Amino acid sequence: VSAQRHSIKEPVVVIGGDAAGMSAAAKIRREQSERPIVVFERSPHTSYSACGIPYYVGGQVEHARDLIARSPETFRQKYHIDARVHHEVMHIDHKQQRVKVRNLEDGDEFWEPYGKLLVATGAVPKRPDVPGSDASGIFGVSTLASGLAVRRHLVQERPHTAVVVGGGYIGLEMAEALVRRGLHVALVERASEVMGTLDRDMGALVSAALRDTGVTLYLEETATGFETTEGRVSAVVTDRRTISADLVVLGLGVRPNTHLADEVDIARGESGALRVSDRLQTSVEGIWAAGDCAESWHLVSRRRVQVALGTVANKHGLVAGTNIAGGDAVFPGIVGTAVSKICQYEVARTGLGEEECRALGIDCAAATIESLTRAGYYPGAGAITVKLVGERGSGRLVGGQIVGIEGAAKRIDVVATALTAGMTVEALINLDLSYAPPFSPVWDPVQIAARRLAKAL
Numbered sequence: 001v002s003a004q005r006h007s008i009k010e011p012v013v014v015i016g017g018d019a020a021g022m023s024a025a026a027k028i029r030r031e032q033s034e035r036p037i038v039v040f041e042r043s044p045h046t047s048y049s050a051c052g053i054p055y056y057v058g059g060q061v062e063h064a065r066d067l068i069a070r071s072p073e074t075f076r077q078k079y080h081i082d083a084r085v086h087h088e089v090m091h092i093d094h095k096q097q098r099v100k101v102r103n104l105e106d107g108d109e110f111w112e113p114y115g116k117l118l119v120a121t122g123a124v125p126k127r128p129d130v131p132g133s134d135a136s137g138i139f140g141v142s143t144l145a146s147g148l149a150v151r152r153h154l155v156q157e158r159p160h161t162a163v164v165v166g167g168g169y170i171g172l173e174m175a176e177a178l179v180r181r182g183l184h185v186a187l188v189e190r191a192s193e194v195m196g197t198l199d200r201d202m203g204a205l206v207s208a209a210l211r212d213t214g215v216t217l218y219l220e221e222t223a224t225g226f227e228t229t230e231g232r233v234s235a236v237v238t239d240r241r242t243i244s245a246d247l248v249v250l251g252l253g254v255r256p257n258t259h260l261a262d263e264v265d266i267a268r269g270e271s272g273a274l275r276v277s278d279r280l281q282t283s284v285e286g287i288w289a290a291g292d293c294a295e296s297w298h299l300v301s302r303r304r305v306q307v308a309l310g311t312v313a314n315k316h317g318l319v320a321g322t323n324i325a326g327g328d329a330v331f332p333g334i335v336g337t338a339v340s341k342i343c344q345y346e347v348a349r350t351g352l353g354e355e356e357c358r359a360l361g362i363d364c365a366a367a368t369i370e371s372l373t374r375a376g377y378y379p380g381a382g383a384i385t386v387k388l389v390g391e392r393g394s395g396r397l398v399g400g401q402i403v404g405i406e407g408a409a410k411r412i413d414v415v416a417t418a419l420t421a422g423m424t425v426e427a428l429i430n431l432d433l434s435y436a437p438p439f440s441p442v443w444d445p446v447q448i449a450a451r452r453l454a455k456a457l
């Protein structure tokens, strides 16, 4: 009992006040009403939806405040969590169990003691290591503050041309947002199709959708530098051409933000993210990690991976928070499920693609089908392409990708559920899925693809 009392008084410090950090802090508060909890967040916001930034930049969401689930004031007043924005953690001193913090408003620095520490520092956009990459007008999008900066640039500088460097989903969502704002948008991507999380044949459908929207694609081209005028970006230079740009958005993906952990020698995995147990504990006693900065166990590839998604970050936060509060929760793993809307298409993926299977040495077969989102005669029926991948020999389903019009993408959740349950392709065919003409053909496109895949296997 006294140990328990002691742990209730032991302060928790959380570094990073967004999805993972605040989910954990809120969970700890729900479990332990007296526990001192301090959250340091270097940006001005807590619990914001980075996922909503493209829609704020594109104008579908008018006010940035609508992207904030809970403000620092709400955390302080309602949850009694000491959420301090504009505070950056500079060092972790684990021997003395304290962090060094800088107040970014007045430059004041101080040490804050902790009993338990949660590192929830997220990920940062990758920047190309080429001349001019620190020019103004080049934006990596990650925090709400970075989204505000893009929209401010649109209003104040009135750019006409934009180049997105990198064809990851964030870059594509931003490209669409900038088209909506009336800019001429080009996108430079080193690979032969955009959306590297899809197999190339499925990525080609997304490339086509972007072109239809008016985005000029420069595929199989690499950005080699940025031209600048008085410190501002004016063009993107690739290995083949120079593209004029009043605004550049980086869509090269993210890397885990782990530099603080290096001082404490917290183990990292092959992905570069922090290695954590299934209870989200790092290799250093008393330090936990959650969200984009931490690894997850991939249930299909059976490897540790970093998947930078809000879905994972929130669940990580819940598990870390439960355990820090003395409970016993386990994060079982992920299958890598993601969905986005790119122009008129919904795009979804889960598990492993054909190309990933090859790289991992998994003997697989794939089947791709084209079908309709609704019964053919029902108004609004439109194209959906489903690709499923299965393992030869075992017949195990290993992944799925979907590109289609409205109503297509959430079908990926059926595939994700089947993957999580370790189902075979035959078992997927036999699932008792729903049907009525406004929702699908009588055989759902996922099951049509499964039948085709069963033959291929």
Ligand SMILES: Cc1cc2nc3c(=O)[nH]c(=O)nc-3n(C[C@H](O)[C@H](O)[C@H](O)COP(=O)(O)OP(=O)(O)OC[C@H]3O[C@@H](n4cnc5c(N)ncnc54)[C@H](O)[C@@H]3O)c2cc1C
Residues within 6 Å of the ligand: 015, 016, 017, 018, 019, 020, 021, 040, 041, 042, 043, 049, 050, 051, 052, 053, 054, 087, 088, 089, 090, 120, 121, 122, 123, 141, 142, 143, 170, 257, 260, 290, 291, 292, 293, 308, 309, 310, 311, 312, 313, 339, 340
């Ligand atoms: C444009 C965009 C669209 C997205 N769309 C989707 C989507 O549709 N679906 C989906 O699942 N995911 C999406 N994501 C990903 C999702 O937003 C992230 O996976 C999620 O926010 C990760 O949460 P996190 O708490 O781990 O990290 P973050 O949200 O990055 O939060 C980390 C916080 O830590 C702070 N921080 C870092 N270092 C310090 C320090 N030293 N001191 C103090 N504070 C620090 C940062 O300022 C940041 O606020 C999107 C991301 C972006 C950028």
